[in-house]
Amino acid sequence: MNEKRTEPNAESGNPAAGAAVPRFSAACGTCGSTCGPQPPTATHGGDGNRQPVANQTSAGPFAAFRDWRLDRAAYARQWKQRTGGKVIGYFCTYAPEELMYAAGILPVRILGSHEVQNVTEPHIFGMFCPFCRDCLAQGLLGRYEYLDGIMIAQSCLHIRQTFTSWQKHVPIDYSYYLPMPHHVQSRHAAPFLAKELAIFQASLEDWLGRKIAAPALENAIDIYNRNRQLLWRVYETRQAADPPLSGEEALEMVLAAQMVDKQDHNAALESLLARLPERRLPRPTGARLMILGSKDDDIEFIHMVEACGATFVIDDHCTGTRYFWNNTDPDGDPLDRLARRYVQRVPCPTKDWPARTRVPHAVALAKKYGAQGAIVMQQKFCDPHEADVPALTKALNDAGLKTLFLEFDVTVPIGQFKVRVEAFLEMLREDDLF
């Protein structure tokens, strides 16, 4: 009875072939009992306070990604100086970055800092998700002062409030609300979005005082497609029995992709891919895990889980595969193609209806990447994901994956979560024993 759409699945996306399985110990940061000395401190928010985070990626082929994430503000300032372009902060990965990039704009995803803060209470009611409040805090605290504008592609009500409060309370030159359709399973969504993209393009042109040339848009689409293809190729290596990168490193890599010029990121990915065949993690792979949820940029949590004797081999969240899984078609009108790309990408649950297409996609990913268990992480108060959790958990369990449900806030109780994660991993190992 439901309308048909192109269903995203684990086989879809960039057509890169699986990479060869690497076997080499590359230099890496160390931490705790499994990795060695305490790493340097890390900055979570743009110019924010420093918070110590144990991290494997302080050196080696992933160091660049980590540095970009930690020093995103410096990167953006240097980029502006180098290119003369503007920087737009965007909320939600439905933002059509290609269009901004074609206009000579660096799109930067606005993320939180995972620090306790006391500035958003007057602006966002505490029943809304910690992520949206954390992001707004960054704006109110002046940590994104290098932005020339902000934009949002319509997604959930939570992050929308970050945008509207930012509009009013953080000095900014430009802001734009793109009514990204929700009914992505409807055949009418892409044509509608294409028209909205044209309006957005006109708005950008009006702001910048120049037209976005057609070749520039084609070039941007190519660069972004290339980035997705390279990320996909790195991800493919995680299917190996002993993946050459940790979940933490993969997260650093994708987070950086949301912050820096894709050409820089592509060059780093090319370099990484050249080194991966010779690389291996300096520890056993341990339990192969998947992580699912809304967004997860909590490096500290990922690190803690992997330090307990596990490796995240795949994910389904918008700071991971949902960000880059689908490419833009090569032929046709560029705005139509972009619209189709964003409508047909792996959906956020708020757009995944009437059919639940993300659930079979997630199960297929888990199987393809050989996950033994899955951590279902839930941003507190995130309604669309909360509505999917029972169905998602059941599907994963039915597919033979054990699951651990954890509810996240701005900060996570690492100690308590560690006890639960250790118990979960012990449970997975029991399967090996018996």
Place this chain on the structure above:
Amino acid sequence: MGETVRHQTAPLKCWPKAKELRLKYYEDYARAHERGGLRWAGGAWSFSAIPAGLGRDVYSLTSEPYGASIAFDKALSLRCMEATERAGFARDLCAYMRNYWGSVLLNEYAFGGPFPKPDFLWQDHICCSHAKWYQVVSDLEGGLPHFCIDVAVGPYQDVAPHKIDYLVNQMHDGIEWLERTTGRKYDDELLIEAVQNEFRTTSTWAEVCSLNKHVPAPLEEKTMYSLYVLGTLNKHDRAVADFYAELRDEVRERVAQGIAAIPNERCRLMSDTQPPWGFLNIFRYMEEYGAISVGSLYTFGLIGIWEDQPDGSWGPRTTPMQQGIVIKSRDEALRRYADWTLSKPEWQHFYSPHLKTAMMLRIAREWKLDGVLLHYNRGCEGLSVGIAENRLGLIEAGVPVMAFEGNMGDEREFDEARVKARFDAFMETLGVKKNGRA
């Protein structure tokens, strides 16, 4: 705030009819199959006139008022909430939704008997939960046909042909889907009739609310809840449109005769978002101060369709029929329906709290308010979205605000004594004493 003057009061003559219509609605739905009719379930915000084209024996169960009805019965509500939580759902989800799911899980209909399973689901998606709500209902019922229309094309001030097209195209698909799903032939004449009824219902409700600008107010909000609910149940139904015309005439008469909702009106307030349905007695508590809530953007703008009047005030939107427009085709009916509904005030705030603040300030000015009660409603993210910015905007404009936290449908999240204490303090800041004493 004025002097304490004793106003004449009188019960609404049409009150029994409102109750009768509401009860009939829930009975009709439950007994539809006995009469060979169809049952559908969906939101009060959905395009309910469209399934009306399937025949005159098609009955709906709208989810939000049903969830509110459960909330009013605290014991049932608690059992519903706990059933939903046992099924693995978070307790911070929409409280109406949890009540509704619990009713399905327990197989208990709030109006007696087992839960009447719908034949299909007809919904629209405006907040994060609306489409997901019925996705889960479908799961719980073992799979039900589900069609949902996306209406999130941006605020009405930016309406454009391609936005209307997006809605109308989905509506056309929806009608084809209804025919396939039910095996019935669709009747465009019934659609046109239902759409026109809805224009009438929603415009007339705005007219009723406009009459509350009068001092003393002829209606108070607790009573209005029992009247506006008919629009959330069956806004496309001729009986509801006719009832609202009768109500409007009676309220006009009350204004003409100076009949007030409460005898001691001296402090005019408005609320915001749904009230805590299990604790409507707080409105009676307010009256001890001579304080009256004359409505809210929620009460006015969820069902009412408004527009600027020639004198610059806010009033009922002129219906196509009042403009002499004759709707002749399915497509024209759907286009006018889409445009009409997109102008719903309560939809605008989803895009920006600043739009909502502007509407609230307008109400505060035109309805001559002394303050605003903001219900930080943990039960509804859709109507609580941006509420903290509304508070700042109102305060910035000089409107006294009292915020209180609660939940429209989950009594576990409402502290009655605390809210009353806050109200006492609010009245003190406004210089209002109990029993209307200065």
